[in-house]
Amino acid sequence: MLRVRVASQEKWWLPLAIGGIAIVVGILIAVIVPADSLFRPTTILVASISLMGLGVVTGTAGMIALCQLSFAAVGAWIVEWLSVNDVWGNIFGNFSFVVYMLIAGVGTAVIGVIVGLPALRLRGVNLAVITLGIAAAFDLTLQKTSFPALVGGKHIARPFGLGSDFGGDRGIFIFAVVVTAAVAIGVTYLQHSRWGSSWKSVAFSERSTASAGTSVQFAKLTAFGVSAFLGGIAGALFDSQITQANYSSFSPLQSLGMYVLSAVVGSHLIDMALLGGILFVVIPWILQLLKVPLEWSTVVFGVLGIQALTTGSNLGTDIRNAFRKRRGKALVPVEVGIASSEAVAAVQIPRGTGKVLLEVTGLTVAFGAVKALTDVNISVEEGTILGLIGPNGAGKSTFVDALTGFLPQHGGTVTLDGISLDKLAPNRIARVGLRRTYQQDRVPPTLRVGAYVRFVSRGQSSPTEIAEILQFFACPVASTPLSLVDVGTRRLIEVAASIAAKPKVLLLDEPAAGLSHEEHIAFGDRLRQVPSRFGVTILLIEHDLDLVRSVCSSLTVLNFGEVLATGSQESVLSNPDVLKAYMGETELL
Numbered sequence: 001m002l003r004v005r006v007a008s009q010e011k012w013w014l015p016l017a018i019g020g021i022a023i024v025v026g027i028l029i030a031v032i033v034p035a036d037s038l039f040r041p042t043t044i045l046v047a048s049i050s051l052m053g054l055g056v057v058t059g060t061a062g063m064i065a066l067c068q069l070s071f072a073a074v075g076a077w078i079v080e081w082l083s084v085n086d087v088w089g090n091i092f093g094n095f096s097f098v099v100y101m102l103i104a105g106v107g108t109a110v111i112g113v114i115v116g117l118p119a120l121r122l123r124g125v126n127l128a129v130i131t132l133g134i135a136a137a138f139d140l141t142l143q144k145t146s147f148p149a150l151v152g153g154k155h156i157a158r159p160f161g162l163g164s165d166f167g168g169d170r171g172i173f174i175f176a177v178v179v180t181a182a183v184a185i186g187v188t189y190l191q192h193s194r195w196g197s198s199w200k201s202v203a204f205s206e207r208s209t210a211s212a213g214t215s216v217q218f219a220k221l222t223a224f225g226v227s228a229f230l231g232g233i234a235g236a237l238f239d240s241q242i243t244q245a246n247y248s249s250f251s252p253l254q255s256l257g258m259y260v261l262s263a264v265v266g267s268h269l270i271d272m273a274l275l276g277g278i279l280f281v282v283i284p285w286i287l288q289l290l291k292v293p294l295e296w297s298t299v300v301f302g303v304l305g306i307q308a309l310t311t312g313s314n315l316g317t318d319i320r321n322a323f324r325k326r327r328g329k330a331l332v333p334v335e336v337g338i339a340s341s342e343a344v345a346a347v348q349i350p351r352g353t354g355k356v357l358l359e360v361t362g363l364t365v366a367f368g369a370v371k372a373l374t375d376v377n378i379s380v381e382e383g384t385i386l387g388l389i390g391p392n393g394a395g396k397s398t399f400v401d402a403l404t405g406f407l408p409q410h411g412g413t414v415t416l417d418g419i420s421l422d423k424l425a426p427n428r429i430a431r432v433g434l435r436r437t438y439q440q441d442r443v444p445p446t447l448r449v450g451a452y453v454r455f456v457s458r459g460q461s462s463p464t465e466i467a468e469i470l471q472f473f474a475c476p477v478a479s480t481p482l483s484l485v486d487v488g489t490r491r492l493i494e495v496a497a498s499i500a501a502k503p504k505v506l507l508l509d510e511p512a513a514g515l516s517h518e519e520h521i522a523f524g525d526r527l528r529q530v531p532s533r534f535g536v537t538i539l540l541i542e543h544d545l546d547l548v549r550s551v552c553s554s555l556t557v558l559n560f561g562e563v564l565a566t567g568s569q570e571s572v573l574s575n576p577d578v579l580k581a582y583m584g585e586t587e588l589l
C-alpha cells in the first residue's frame, strides 16, 4: 500500500499551504497581466508539469527517458478524441474536460508503464536510445494519423465553457495555475512517500532496494507511470490552450531538449521544474526576438546539457548547497558519538533458544571455473550471533549473496524458520524475514535518515521504535539528510534500519568498516544486545576479531569456499587448521 508521509511530521501541511499561496498569486497575475500576454505563461506552466514528470523518472529514479513529449502527445490525443466525440458531455457538463484530462493522464500512464518495460533490463545509453526510438516512432505515427480535432477540421471545446477570446485565455491561465499547483502538491507528497523513497533508492542501488523488500521492477515502472501521467496531463492542458494539436509540437528533438533542461535545472525539485518551464519557453522566444532560427534553441539546450551531464550536478542542488553554506549548514560529517558505557559493556554474549532458525545445506556456488562455495552447511540458532570469518576471498560475501537471492543458480538449500528461500526473489526473501547489509555504502544519499529507515523497515516499527533504535546506535536524528552523514555512520544507519524491519535473521557484512577501533568496541556492545532487545538473530561477517570475540555466540570459518571449522569461539580460534589458514594473520588470532 502507498503510504504518504512528509519528511517532517509537523509540516505535512506545508506543500498544501505553498500550493494555496501559488494559486492566489496566479490569480493575481491573471488579473494584473493583460489577457493577450498570458499565452506564454500558460505554456510555461504546461512545460513545468511535463518537467515535473521528467523529474520523477530522471532526477529521482535515475533513468534516462527521452520521450516525455510523446507522452504529452498521447495525453493531447486522448483528450481530443474524448472532446471531439463529446463522450460524457451530457453527464459532466462544464467539468467534462477535467474528467477527460484525468482519463488522458491515466491512459498515458498505462502507455508509460509499457514504455518503461525496457528499463527493467536496460540502463544508461541503451535506455536513452530505446526511449528516443519510441519518441521517433510516436512522431512518425502522429505525422501519418494526426490528431482527432485536426482530422475532423474542428477545435475542441475549452474547459468550463471558456471561449477562445482573451477572456478565455485568462480563464485557461487560472485553470493551468490550479492544475500545476495540484500536480506540484501531488508530486511533493509522492516524493516523500514509500514510492518516492523507492525511486531514490533504485537510482542509487538496485540491489539494496531489493534487499529492503521492494521490487526494483515496481519502483521503476511506477516512476515511468507517474512521469507519463504528468506528461499526459501536460498534453491535455496544452490542448485546452490551443484547442487543436499538431504533431510538430511534440517532436523527438523537443523531448530531447526537455530532458536536457530537466537535467540542467534538476526538475525533481518543484521550483526548478518551474524555472525549467520558463527556460523552455523563454529561450526560443528570445531567439525569435533576435531573429535567430528556432533550431538554435536546440544548440543552446545541448551546450547546457553537456555542462550538466559532465559535472553531474544541477542548478537546483547547487543553489540549495550554496544556501546551506551561507546558513552554516554546509556538508559536514555528522558526529557518530557511539561510545561504550559500563552498563552496556556488561551485557553478556547472547545465548540461543536452541531452535535452528536459518538452515543452509550443501550450498555450492561457482563462477565459471572458480568454485566460490563448496557444499557449505551452516545453521544459525535463534537468539544468537554467529560469526562468519575467513581470509579474503574465502567466500563470505558470496555466501550472503546466495542466501539473499542474488545468486539464484546456487546449489543446495536454504530455509528460514522452516520456509524454503530457494526460489524466492531478493525482495521476497527480505519480506520473509532474512535481511542483509552491504560491505559497500548502499544508503541513498538523497533521502533523510528517517525516510530511509521507514523505507527499509516497511512499517514494521512505529515512529517511537525507530527513534529508539536510532538513538540506541547513536545515529543522527531522523530529519538529518543522509548526504550530510559520513560513510561509517551511514553503515550504522543501515544496520539500525535493517533491525527496525524486525527480520528473523540479519546478515551483517562487515558492518563496522569505516568506524574507529573505539567505535568498533562500542558498536559491539550494542550488537550484543540486539537478539534479546529487538528479537533479531544475527550472522556477522567481520575481519576485526576483537569485535567478533566480543559479540559472537559461536563461529564458523570459511576457507577456499569450504567450512573449515565451526563451534564455540574457544574451540574455533584454537583450531590449528584455522591458525594455518590465517597464516600471516595469526597474530590477529
Ligand SMILES: Nc1ncnc2c1ncn2[C@@H]1O[C@H](COP(=O)(O)OP(=O)(O)OP(=O)(O)O)[C@@H](O)[C@H]1O
Pocket: 367, 370, 371, 372, 390, 391, 392, 393, 394, 395, 396, 397, 398, 399
Ligand atoms: N562475480 C564474480 N565472478 C567471478 N568470481 C567471483 C565473483 N564474486 C566472487 N568471486 C570469487 O569468489 C571467491 C569468493 O569471493 P568473496 O567475495 O565471496 O570472498 P570474501 O570472503 O567475501 O572476501 P573478502 O573478505 O575480501 O570480502 C573469490 O575467489 C572471488 O574472486
